Amino acid sequence: xxxxxxxxxxxxxxxxxxxxxxxxxxxxxxxxxxxxxxxxxxxxxxxxxxxxxxxxxxxxxxxxxxxxxxxxxxxxxxxxxxxxxxxxxxxxxxxxxxxxxxxxxxxxxxxxxxxxxxxxxxxxxxxxxxxxxxxxxxxxxxxxxxxxxxxxxxxxxxxxxxxxxxxxxxxxxxxxxxxxxxxxxxxxxxxxxxxxxxxxxxxxxxxxxxxxxxxxxxxxxxxxxxxxxxxxxxxxxxxxxxxxxxxxxxxxxxxxxxxxxxxxxxxxxxxxxxxxxxxxxxxxxxx
Amino acid sequence: xxxxxxxxxxxxxxxxxxxxxxxxxxxxxxxxxxxxxxxxxxxxxxxxxxxxxxxxxxxxxxxxxxxxxxxxxxxxxxxxxxxxxxxxxxxxxxxxxxxxxxxxxxxxxxxxxxxxxx
Numbered sequence: 001x002x003x004x005x006x007x008x009x010x011x012x013x014x015x016x017x018x019x020x021x022x023x024x025x026x027x028x029x030x031x032x033x034x035x036x037x038x039x040x041x042x043x044x045x046x047x048x049x050x051x052x053x054x055x056x057x058x059x060x061x062x063x064x065x066x067x068x069x070x071x072x073x074x075x076x077x078x079x080x081x082x083x084x085x086x087x088x089x090x091x092x093x094x095x096x097x098x099x100x101x102x103x104x105x106x107x108x109x110x111x112x113x114x115x116x117x118x119x120x121x122x123x124x125x126x127x128x129x130x131x132x133x134x135x136x137x138x139x140x141x142x143x144x145x146x147x148x149x150x151x152x153x154x155x156x157x158x159x160x161x162x163x164x165x166x167x168x169x170x171x172x173x174x175x176x177x178x179x180x181x182x183x184x185x186x187x188x189x190x191x192x193x194x195x196x197x198x199x200x201x202x203x204x205x206x207x208x209x210x211x212x213x214x215x216x217x218x219x220x221x222x223x224x225x226x227x228x229x230x231x232x233x234x235x236x237x238x239x240x241x242x243x244x245x246x247x248x249x250x251x252x253x254x255x256x257x258x259x260x261x262x263x264x265x266x267x268x269x270x271x272x273x274x275x276x277x278x279x280x281x282x283x284x285x286x287x
Numbered sequence: 288x289x290x291x292x293x294x295x296x297x298x299x300x301x302x303x304x305x306x307x308x309x310x311x312x313x314x315x316x317x318x319x320x321x322x323x324x325x326x327x328x329x330x331x332x333x334x335x336x337x338x339x340x341x342x343x344x345x346x347x348x349x350x351x352x353x354x355x356x357x358x359x360x361x362x363x364x365x366x367x368x369x370x371x372x373x374x375x376x377x378x379x380x381x382x383x384x385x386x387x388x389x390x391x392x393x394x395x396x397x398x399x400x401x402x403x404x405x
Contacts, residue, residue, distance in 0.1 A: 194389050195382040196373070206380060210346040211332045212325075253389075 032172050032181070032273035036220060039204055039274060043218055047208055055221030056278050058286075062208055062215045066287075073285045078235030079157070083283070086158030089151070094139040100159065103135035112163035113280055116170065116269040118177035125180050125265040129156050129240065146242060146260030149227075153238030157227045160282035168224060168280060170273040184270030187263060193254030199271075223272040224279065228286040235285060241268060311400060318401025321394055328390060328398050333380070338405050348380060352405045359403070366399045 040052070050061050060067040090108075093099050101107045115128035126134075129152060133143040144152040172181045191198045199219075202211075207218035226241040233239070239247075242259040245267060249256035257263040322330040323342070333349035336342040359365035367374065370385030384390045390398065 194387045196387065197380065197382070201380045206348055209348040211348060212346050213344040214346075216348075 032170065032276060035185075036274050036276060040220055042204070043207060043220065050218075052220075053278065055218060056224045056275075056281065058217035058221060059215040061218070066215075070285060073231075073235075077229070077285055079229035079238070079283060079285070082154050082229065082236050082238060083158055083161070086154035086156070089155040090158050094136070094141050096139050098139045100132065100135050100155075103138065104131065104159075108159055109162045110166045112160045112282070113166040113168045114170070116265060116272060118172070118174070118180055118269070120174060120176065123176055124262065125184075125269045127242075127260075127265055127268060128160065129242075129260070130265075132156060132159060146240070147246070147258060149238045149240070149243065153227055153240055153243070156240060157229075157238050157283040160226070160280070163280050164282065166280050168272060168275045168278050170269065170276055172269075172273060180266045181270050181273065183263075184266035184268070187267045188270055192249060192256075193252035195252040197252040199248065219271070220274050221278055223268070223275040225281050225284040227283050229283055231285065231287050238283065241271075314397045314400040315404060316401075317394075318397035318399065321390065321398050322401055327394070328384065329382075330398070330402070336405055352402055355403050355405050362399070362403055365403060366395065369395055369398055369402070 043050070047061075054061050057067060057070075060070055090100050105111050112128050115131065116125045118124075119126045129146060132152070132155060137143055144155070146152055172178055188199045191201070202216045203219040203222065206216045209216050223241060226244075227238040228244070229235050229237065230239055240259065242264045245264055246256055246259060318328075319339075321328040322336075325332065330336075330352065331342055331345045333346045335345035335347065335351045337351055337353050355365065359368075368381075369390075371383045371387075372379045372381035373383060382389060384398075385392070385395045
């Protein structure tokens with residue numbers, strides 16, 4: 001009798017645990033796969049012909065003209081000198097003789113898709129760029145500025161190119177990671193600035209619509225190809241994903257936190273997870 | 288004397304009326320400039336204006352600006368929309384132009400006069 005009670009109690013506890021777990025999953029969307037699926041389903045209603053793999057091309061999925069111009073530019077891209085500068089930084093040993101390749105996981109190859117990742121020991125989101133800086137400081141070098149596109153911008157462009165073709169694979173496991181993911185999601189949906197736009201306004205609800213002649217890109221696929229080299233900057237200046245966030249915030253007249261801040265790291269964590277399963281390519285040209 | 292008063296009244300009325308018409312024309316012209324300006328009203332970013340031949344490459348994130356008098360029988364409703372569209376449509380993408388100070392009250396009035404004629 002006593003044993004039976006114990007079993008019943010355990011069964012009840014298990015049921016309660018499962019119920020609580022399910023409730024959390026359905027209300028908070030802490031599961032990145034479910035979140036991506038929900039957004040894709042909404043997008044497919046408006047654009048049933050767009051293929052998942054093509055979503056790495058952003059707004060170009062809506063414009064064959066823009067895509068063919070992009071293809072022509074990428075045959076002889078304007079950022080080759082910047083890539084050479086990035087490769088030189090990557091190959092040049094630190095003062096202690098060690099290199100980035102020796103310090104980064106897997107020699108730095110086919111790893112960028114695992115970032116951002118949640119570091120349970122540090123209790124925070126770690127971006128690919130933070131890992132590059134971690135290598136520098138562990139080897140007695142100074143950290144690069146996250147908004148410095150002449151140094152961090154080019155070395156990350158080259159380092160990320162070593163992961164071309166890798167599929168984005170951001171994991172959100174454990175309560176602390178889920179909290180960071182939820183904070184990133186909150187930022188993504190929060191309206192900001194004098195103009196009162198959220199990221200989601202334009203890139204979830206408004207994807208495919210025009211702002212003047214500019215077509216708004218869908219959120220899924222956006223995080224696969226950074227840094228970009230933008231035509232508006234002459235095509236040879238790197239723009240990291242977080243630099244672009246700061247630019248987006250500026251456009252809606254919001255003074256955002258800086259590149260490398262916890263707020264933007266969490267935003268990048270949520271945002272990048274929405275591109276899970278898509279192949280990476282870095283760097284690329286954008287308008 | 289009576290004739291004079293009448294004459295004077297007519298003159299004043301004509302003067303007042305023409306001032307009002309002139310003010311409207313200037314407001315409409317100012318409103319158009321503000322509506323086209325990408326760092327001011329920037330209406331064209333989202334709205335087409337089928338009545339305006341020079342409204343180049345408008346966006347389509349918002350509804351076309353047509354038949355505004357029919358859609359907003361009360362002009363004040365349209366002004367309120369421009370001033371803070373979220374007050375009546377919380378989910379709208381439309382920027383909060385008046386309440387957040389992107390446009391001054393005078394600029395809002397000018398945009399209103401221009402848009403109301405579309």
